[in-house]
Structures are given as structure tokens and as C-alpha cells.
Amino acid sequence: MSALHTRSDGKASPKHRRSLIYFSSVPYDSYAQRPHFMAEAFSKNGFDAILWVDPYPTRFPVISDFRRLVQRKKPPIKRPFAGVDVLQPTAFPIEPLPMSAAINHALAWRPVRDRLLAFARNSAHCVIGVGRPSKLAEWAIDKVPHARSFIDVLDNFPAFYSGISRVSMRQRLQALCVKVDDVYCSSSALSADLKSLRGDAITVLNGYFSTDLPHTSHGTPTRCIGYVGSIAKWFDWPLVVSIAKALPQTTVRLIGPEFIPRPTNLPPNIEMIGEIHHSEVMQYIHDFSVGLIPFRIDDLTAAVDPIKYYEYRCFGIPVWSTDFGEMQYRSEKDGVIHIDAKSDWKKLWNENTQGQFSDEELQAFRKEISWTRRFEPIIARSLLAVEQPVSMPPQNRALPSEQ
Numbered sequence: 193m194s195a196l197h198t199r200s201d202g203k204a205s206p207k208h209r210r211s212l213i214y215f216s217s218v219p220y221d222s223y224a225q226r227p228h229f230m231a232e233a234f235s236k237n238g239f240d241a242i243l244w245v246d247p248y249p250t251r252f253p254v255i256s257d258f259r260r261l262v263q264r265k266k267p268p269i270k271r272p273f274a275g276v277d278v279l280q281p282t283a284f285p286i287e288p289l290p291m292s293a294a295i296n297h298a299l300a301w302r303p304v305r306d307r308l309l310a311f312a313r314n315s316a317h318c319v320i321g322v323g324r325p326s327k328l329a330e331w332a333i334d335k336v337p338h339a340r341s342f343i344d345v346l347d348n349f350p351a352f353y354s355g356i357s358r359v360s361m362r363q364r365l366q367a368l369c370v371k372v373d374d375v376y377c378s379s380s381a382l383s384a385d386l387k388s389l390r391g392d393a394i395t396v397l398n399g400y401f402s403t404d405l406p407h408t409s410h411g412t413p414t415r416c417i418g419y420v421g422s423i424a425k426w427f428d429w430p431l432v433v434s435i436a437k438a439l440p441q442t443t444v445r446l447i448g449p450e451f452i453p454r455p456t457n458l459p460p461n462i463e464m465i466g467e468i469h470h471s472e473v474m475q476y477i478h479d480f481s482v483g484l485i486p487f488r489i490d491d492l493t494a495a496v497d498p499i500k501y502y503e504y505r506c507f508g509i510p511v512w513s514t515d516f517g518e519m520q521y522r523s524e525k526d527g528v529i530h531i532d533a534k535s536d537w538k539k540l541w542n543e544n545t546q547g548q549f550s551d552e553e554l555q556a557f558r559k560e561i562s563w564t565r566r567f568e569p570i571i572a573r574s575l576l577a578v579e580q581p582v583s584m585p586p587q588n589r590a591l592p593s594e595q
Contacts, residue, residue, distance in 0.1 A: 210575075211241040211315035213308060213332065217324035217346055219246045220278045223470050226346060226378065226398060226499070227323050229563035230570070235275055237571045239319075242276045243311045249285035250326050250364070251357035279307055281328060288360035293327040301328060305335075312336045319574045322372065325349060325364035333371045339577050342374035342570065344396070345382050351491040369393075374573050379518045381495040397518065399566040400502035402558035405474075416443045417512070418480035420473055421500050424451040426493050428486045428514065431533060435484075436462045438537035444484075447476055477507050482544055485513035486531075493517050501528070502561050508549050512540070 212234045216227045231242055281304045286292040297305070312318040320336060322329045322343040333341055350362040369375050369386060375393040377383040383395045417435065423446065436444045436459035444459075449467040465476070477483070483504030487493045497518035504511050504527075511528045513519045522528040527548065529540060549557070559565065 208241040208315040208318075210239045210317045210319070211243070211311065212239050212319050212321060212574075213243045213245065213311060213336065213338070214321045215245045215247075215323055215326065215329040215332070217247060219280075220244050220276075224401070226344075226563075229399070229401065230321070230323075230344065230567055231276065233564060233567040233571060234319075234574070236564075238575070240275055241311070241315065243308070244276055244278050245308075245328075246278065246280045247324050248281050248283040248326070248328070250287045250324070250361060251353050252285060252288060277311070279304065283328070287327055288356045293331070296327070297331070304328065305331075308332055308336050312338060317575075317577075320372075321574075322368055325361060325368050327364065330364060330367055330371070333368065340374070340574055341372040342376060342574065343368050343372045344570070345369075345375065345377045345386070345393075347378070348382065348385070348491060348495045351494075374570075376570055379495045379497040380521070381517060385495065394569060396566055396570060397561075398497045398499045398502065399561045399563045400499060400506055400558075402502070402506050402562045403564070405506055405558060415441070415481060416445050416479050417482045417484055418445045418447065418476065419484040419486065419500075420447045420477065420503065421498075422448050422451060426487050426490070426496075427452065428488045429455050431486045431514070431531070432462070432484070433459060434533065435486075435537050439541055442541065445476070445479075447473070473503075474507075477503065477509065480504070480507075480509050482541075483509045483511045485511060485519065487514050487516050489514060489516045506554070506558050506561075508554050510544055510548065 212231070214227070214231060214234075218225055218227055220228075231244060235242060281301060283296045283300050284292070286295065312320075318336075318338040320329075320332055320338045320341040322333070322341075323346060325343070345365070349365055350358045353361050366389060369390050375386060375390045376396045377386065377393055378396065378398055380395050383393045386393045417439070419432075429452075432444060432446070433455060436442075440459070440461055443461050443463055445463045445465060447465040447468060450464075454464075468476070483500065485498055485500055487496070487498070493516040495517055498513075501511060501513065501519065501522070509527075512531045513522075513528055514532060515530045519528065519530075523530075531540070
């Protein structure tokens with residue numbers, strides 16, 4: 193186990209007026225996701241120092257973890273906003289065990305604790321945000337001085353784990369939701385799930401970096417059905433194969449990293465592009481006649497609001513999506529056609545049209561779903577001191593086992 197690593201991406205004044213400690217669900221050096229845009233929003237709204245805490249293992253290791261150890265590391269990604277320090281704690285991968293916190297505190301986290309405490313004490317108004325539940329984040333809420341705290345529940349975290357790891361994650365999530373001042377959820381299903389625990393949970397849907405996007409073209413696109421995103425266990429391969437077989441003259445272009453095996457004997461019109469740099473995504477999307485979201489309907493996707501929906505819609509592309517998570521509340525007026533194994537693919541394809549939204553409608557949509565607009569309620573409440581009245585005070589902070 194290597195020592196603690198820190199990196200600074202910018203400089204801040206010795207005494208910060210406002211600062212954020214953010215326990216992220218993803219590493220800082222990963223492609224831009226909701227946590228990155230949240231940090232940017234805080235940076236642009238009066239928080240002059242941000243301590244980004246990279247995630248550490250919160251479950252027992254699996255075989256895929258060992259495969260990642262031998263993969264070549266990518267160079268650090270430079271972010272456009274300054275004032276960000278990156279803290280990369282290490283930990284023994286034993287978090288689900290009862291004594292894991294004591295072990296990691298004793299053997300790995302002393303310099304981490306010192307850094308968190310020093311950062312908070314150097315701020316007049318420190319906010320702690322949690323993007324993934326962990327025992328280190330729970331310790332920070334209990335011990336690090338701060339003016340306000342929140343958890344941003346991005347997924348049904350326990351559903352991604354199994355066995356004792358799932359039980360442990362559920363306990364961490366419940367404990368943090370009780371302790372923080374504000375609870376935000378990235379889908380209405382997540383808010384509903386937490387209703388008995390935190391009746392004041394606020395739904396803050398996902399968005400897209402929709403400012404300064406190029407104007408859409410209403411020309412004739414390539415005959416292409418496209419998907420951008422990870423091909424993982426929530427990806428419905430049988431559904432995608434059925435589309436390709438029903439439309440043999442149409443390219444089904446899949447863009448993104450693969451985490452599950454491909455089916456054998458893929459139809460020849462399925463084109464696997466693989467993972468590409470985010471700057472290349474737009475040129476591919478411009479060729480889409482349809483944007484595809486072929487997710488399985490299960491516990492993993494029941495509470496998902498897919499960012500790719502906003503990505504497709506920002507370019508005026510019709511969306512074919514299974515009826516999961518937040519997508520079940522969207523319809524044709526939102527540019528969405530719900531699909532399943534019984535869909536008539538030829539009929540859907542022939543009815544598909546481009547330019548179904550005017551330029552004015554697209555600009556209004558882009559403005560409404562921008563990350564800046566999405567995070568406005570989080571920023572506004574984070575500027576308050578705990579003792580200040582807020583519009584939705586906590587109603588119930590008792591754990592289910594205590595009720």
C-alpha cells in the first residue's frame with residue numbers, strides 16, 4: 193500500500209472565505225461527470241478553495257480490480273478551474289468489516305485526517321459534500337469543523353454491491369443521510385426511497401454541459417443508430433442485437449468502454465468504436481439519426497437519470513430508450529420513444545424524423561438542463577449557516593432500526 197498522495201491544481205489564499213471538502217464518487221482524473229461539474233459550480237460561486245477527496249475501495253476486491261492494477265495509467269486530466277486540491281487516500285479494502293475503520297484510521301488515514309482538519313480550520317465557511325458513502329466521509333461529518341454538510345445520492349449505491357459489502361454500503365448511506373444537513377438525489381426514485389429516512393430530500397436531476405454548444409444541423413444524418421456510454425452489466429445486449437438484425441442496412445454504432453463480454457456472432461452492422469476522448473463525442477453524435485439508451489430494467493437502473501438523454505436531446509436527436517428509472521416519466525413530447533423486445537423496429541425507424549424540435553426549443557432545453565442551473569439549489573443552501581432557517585427543514589432523522 194502506497195503512501196498518501198496529494199496534488200494541487202491551483203492556488204488559494206491562506207485564509208479562505210468559503211471552501212468545500214468533497215468526497216467524490218469518481219477520481220478527479222476521470223472523464224467529466226456530475227461530481228466534476230458540481231466542483232466547478234462551487235468554484236464559480238464564491239468557494240475559493242476545494243479539497244476533492246478521491247474514492248477508495250468501499251467493498252471487498254473482485255477479479256476485475258486486479259485486472260485494473262496492470263492497466264497502463266492515463267496521464268492526469270487538466271481541469272479548467274483553479275483552487276482545487278486533490279487528496280488521494282489509500283485504504284485496506286476491508287471497509288465492510290466491523291473494525292475496518294479503526295484499522296484504516298490507525299494504519300492509513302492519519303495524514304488524511306490531518307489534511308482535512310487543517311483545510312477546514314483555514315476556512316471561514318467550510319462545507320462538506322459527500323458523493324459516495326464511506327467510513328472516512330462519515331468520520332469527517334462527525335469530526336471536521338464545518339458550517340454545512342450535504343450528501344448527493346447519485347445512484348442506488350447498495351445495488352452495485354453484493355453480500356456483506358451491500359449491507360455495509362446501505363448502513364453507510366443511512367448513517368450519512370441522518371447526519372448531514374441536506375440530502376440531494378439525482379432521481380425522483382432515489383428521493384422516494386429515502387422518504388422514510390429524510391422527508392426533506394431534494395431531487396436534483398442530472399444535466400449536461402450545454403453552454404456554448406454548436407448549433408444543430410438539420411441536414412441529412414448518416415443512417416446510424418448510436419449509443420455513447422459504458423457497456424456494462426446494465427447494458428441490454430440482446431435488445432441491441434435484435435435492433436441490428438431487424439435493420440441490417442442501418443449501422444448500430446456503439447461508443448464507449450466495454451466491461452462485459454460481447455455476444456458471439458454480432459451482426460455485421462454493429463460497429464464497436466470503443467472508448468474515445470470526450471472532445472470527439474460531438475462529432476460522432478452529429479451522425480446519429482437516433483440516440484439509443486438500451487438499459488436493462490432492474491435494481492441497478494431503477495433510480496438512474498441517464499446523462500446521455502440530455503446529451504442526445506441537446507443536439508435534437510430522437511431518443512430510443514427502455515422504460516427504466518427517470519426515463520419512464522419521459523414521453524414523445526420529450527423526444528423519447530420507449531422500446532422493448534416487442535418493438536417493431538422497422539416501423540420505428542421509418543417513423544423516425546430529424547429536426548423535430550425548433551432551434552428555439554433546443555436553446556431553451558439547453559439552458560434549463562445546464563449543470564449551472566441544476567446545481568443552483570445546492571449552492572444556495574450551502575451558503576447558509578446551519579442555524580439559518582431553510583425552506584424545507586429536516587422532518588425525520590431516525591434510522592429505520594431506531595423507529
